[in-house]
Amino acid sequence: MFKFSTMAADAAARQSALEKLNEVAGPVFKIKNDPRITTVGRWLRQTSLDELPQLFNVLLGELSLVGPRPLPVRDFERFDELWFNRRFSVKPGITCVWQISGRSETNFDRWILQDLEYIDKWSLRLDFKIMFKTIPVVLRGSGAM
Secondary structure, eight states: OOOOOOBOTTHHHHHHHHGGGOOSSSSOOOOTTOTTBOHHHHHHHHHTGGGTTHHHHHHTTSOEEESSOOOOHHHHTTOOOGGGGGGGGSOOEEEOHHHHTTGGGSOHHHHHHHHHHHHHTOOHHHHHHHHHHHHHHHHHTTTOO
16 A cells, blocks of 8 residues: 555564553554654644555555555454454445544444444445545544544
């Protein structure tokens, strides 16, 4: 997946030392003031510009505009419930219900349930609604970590 790099070059190597600071329950890893994020990277994340290159993934057919957000391998490998995996039954997307309803302020179980509800209720109309609602959320930087 294409993205602008927002972290220091040694971010992956430093992650294990930061695990105790994880602020999210469940298999995902998020720290509000992650020390691995560069100054420019923090701005890119706050404005969601770090995700702009993902449009190339959409053009290549690897991502959809709307769908469950792709997760880092580290997070996926920690899934301990089989029902979590149903979120991978559709192509991942740049934006999703999670992005318009709290982002990093949403707990993991709610996030997964939102993804599954999206899959169950998918329609072109729902995709347009999510894309339309994404614009103000991104402009405000709501829930960005």
